[in-house]
Amino acid sequence: MEMFIQMLVAGILIGGIYALIGLGMTLIMGVMRIINLAHGQLMMVAMYITYVLYFYLGIDPYFALLVAMPALFLLGVAIQKYFLNPLLKIDSIIPQNQILMTVGVGIVLTETIRFIFRSDYKSVKTSYSSATFMIGNISWNVPMFVAFGLAVALTAGLFIFLLKTDAGKSVRATAQNKDAAMIMGINADWITQLTYGLGAAMAAAGGTLLLPIYYLFPDVGSQFTLKAFIITVLGGMGSTVGAIVGGIVLGIAETLGATYISMDLKDAFGMVIFVVVLVFMPGGLKELTKV
Amino acid sequence: MAKYSKFAAVGLLLAFPLLVSSDYYRHIMILALMWVVIGSSWNLLAGYTGQISFGHAIFFGVGAYSAGLCTTKLGISAWWGMLIGGPMAMLFGFVLGAICFRLRGTYFNLATLALAEILRLVAKSWVSLTEGMMGILTIQTFRSKVPYYYLAFGIAALCVFAIWAIIRSKWGYYFVAIREDQDAAEHLGISAFRYKSISLLVSSFFTGVAGAFYMNYMGFIDPDVVFSLYYISIMAILVAIIGGAGMIWGPPVGAFIMVLLQELFRSAFFGYLPKWISEAHAMAFGILVIVVIRFMANGVVGDWVKLSGLFTRQKAPIPSVTSGN
Amino acid sequence: MHFFEVRRLTKAFGGLIAVNDLTFQVEEGEIYGLIGPNGSGKTTVFNLITGFYPITSGAVLFRGKQLNGIPTWKVCKEGVGRTFQIVKPLRRMTVLENVMTSAFCRTSNTHVARDKALEVLHFCEMDKKIDFPAKGLTIGDRKRMEIARALATAPKLLLLDETMAGLTPQEQYEGVELIKKIRKSGITIIIVEHIMHVIMNLCDRILCINYGQEIVKGSPSEVANNQAVIEAYLGKE
DSSP: HHHHHHHHOOOOOOOHHHHHHHHHHHHHHHHHHHTTTTTHHHHHHHHHHHHHHHHHOOOOOHHHHHHHHHHHHHHHHHHHHIIIGGGGGGSSSSSSHHHHHHHHHHHHHHHHHHHHHHHHOOOOOOTTTTTEEEETTTEHHHHHHHHHHHHHHHHHHHHHHHHHHHHHHHHHHHHHOOHHHTTTTTTHHHHHHHHHHHHHHHHHHHHHGGGSSSSSSSTHHHHHHHHHHHHHHOTTTOOOOHHHHHHHHHHHHHHHHHTTOSTTHHHHHHHHHHHHHHHHHHHHHHHHHHH | OOOHHHHHHHHHHHHHHHHHHOHHHHHHHHHHHHHHHHHHHHHHIITTTOOOOSSSSHHHHHHHHHHHHHHHTTSSOHHHHHHHHHHHHHHHHHHHHHTTTSSSSHHHHHHHHHHHHHHHHHHEEEEEEGGGGOOOOOOOOOOSSHHHHHHHHHHHHHHHHHHHHHHHHHHHHHHHHHOHHHHHHHHOOOHHHHHHHHHHHHHHHHHHHHHHHHHHEEEEEEOHHOOOOOIIHHHHHHHHHHHOSSSTTTHHHHHHHHHHHHEEEEEETTSSOGGGGGHHHHHHHHHHHHHHHHHHHHHHHHHHHHHHHOOSSSSSOOGGGGGGO | OOOOOEEEEEETTEEEEEEEEEEEEEOOTEEEEEETTTTTHHHHHHHHHSSSSOOOOEEEETEEEOOSSSOHHHHHTEEEEEOSSSSSOOTTBHHHHHHHHHTTOSOOHHHHHHHHHHHHHHTTTTTTTTTSGGSOOOOHHHHHHHHHHHHHHHHHOOOOOOTTOOOOOHHHHHHHHHHHHHHHHEEEEEEOSSOOOHHHHOSEEEEEEEEEEEEEEOOOOHHHHHHHHHOOOOOOO
């Protein structure tokens, strides 16, 4: 039982970070109606930025957030502006060419990083990387706990932005009905750029927070892309609250699965849950099956 | 004119092993022919039927493992896999369809991707059946590349011909109707589920055969390769869209372009360019994807049609209406 | 037994009742008009008949057979063809290919389907446009192609959803002639239309609905002079 609670705690803590990554994806899905298959790769770029700041300048990963998030925001805006938006004007046989474009962007990001940093595994070992404290019999990993707290704070910030600011309201309006939003004078081009930028920044935050407890290599992106879309679908496309729930569910499922069933199949659990949701819970996703 | 160039291309392919004795070039051509099969199969489902699969590695992997398991588990020749691989892949296609065809658009893409990943992870960890990460190693039957070449050619020709015939039949019209507007198609008496499934079954069959061929030809498979999202599923997409999705000759052209490019980079342009180029081949892929999607949405073959008016289905040139895209 | 019958048809989208307890009968060979203000539920009725939306309660009977509960494509096979208010051309196919696709409803042979499609396109006077890609057609031609496409499925009952909207007066006149010709060929028609002179000119009987409910049923002149109908369209004085 103690073991179970311990695992549950670990799952929830990692789930908080997953939720950040999922939130970014869900924003992009909600507004653009596409899956962003470069999402984990954006996260990976942010991790390398944090790594560089730590390794060469000695900046603490948590302070690196202040650099990595704006940098990824700009990168996201540029990707949307120069690579994704132009595709809307093209009549292609393959309707999902925006998704394929994100695949291309993802490959280029991964390979650029591989080119610069090679394929070696890297990690950021801070003084507190393996520090723990105990509450009762449950041990809490310090960086995970801090990461979870920051994740919650960032999520709250995003919600305030979406609910209280004009730009945030425009994002929500565009997600609900793009045509109507455009008629109301919302600049859809800018909103999509803003959204992709925000999505990338959220992924960046997730990556940066993970770095002290994770390891880093160029291909780390693709597995997080998969995780991000599992989270998004678990929560329902475009649902921000859903993404948080999805992130935590995935975190718990992975930790419990790895402990009680098989370490090798840890990543498969997320997938299985994902498919089960798709097949057996059409209620939650019903509106989405008839796009 | 177009007709003659096609005959010339087929003739050249048939004569290739006689003209070129280098095993290296023959190997490249064999891989390209295999990708003709996979790309064309993907194209049937995605380019014609509009169901963009991100999980064709499922069928390739199942085909490859069917052949491999024939040797390791049944103790019979891996060549039996050429017969079993296709139907096994169809079986998985059937299940995939039952799960995924209730979903549309992005959700279909996601579901196919997820199922492929599940299968990859299962293949990696079910050691008692698949040998896990070790993969399966068999002994190749022929030392010469020539038999493999003609076998690959035969499969490719059969696959392209079968798809060509399907597209000209009722099925083809139904597939395209579903791609263009599924709701309208339902109102025209088309069961979208049934015809999407048919398209998927044909597509999975040929991809499975290609997988079984791969096992026999390479003599080695690895779950991370045959079930790979990037090396198989996305490569299949690239082959089709770079050649031209929704066109018979698109994926075959795309297969040769992609495989040749891959080899050019891998070999650093046959050694003429500095060695570091070989490390950039994945990067070149990514850039190619971006450029093609951005500037040649209909692929080499498709945008060629725009330029020259060759290969068009319409006999008379159509004024103004087609230029509107 | 009526040729076609809708019994107490009701459809709720969540809390919104789009179609409420609607009952009407259509006899063979008739042109039956379905009118009502914008958003009154006309297109929803068509979507319920073709099984595109599942119905909440009630029944749809066609030649004695229940249509509700069977999938859309089977409704088509039973002999109910339709056009769409917002046209749904198969954009990257030519006009001929569009119509051939629907002709495959009754045959698997490409040559038979092609002949049938050519015959229907000739009937609809679209011979000159068979090789045009559907996405390049004018709105008038798109609507006409939709009629041709519905006819190629060899329907016994044809549902026409605002086929005249957006057409020029000349095209409207030709459209009316085409619909008369279709009726003459023995096909029963239910037509949703806003353009009053078209409805008055064509229909044998008319059902006017508002908020998914019947206002009045009757001959064109009865409906046109009905106070409730005038109020529904123009509002109360």
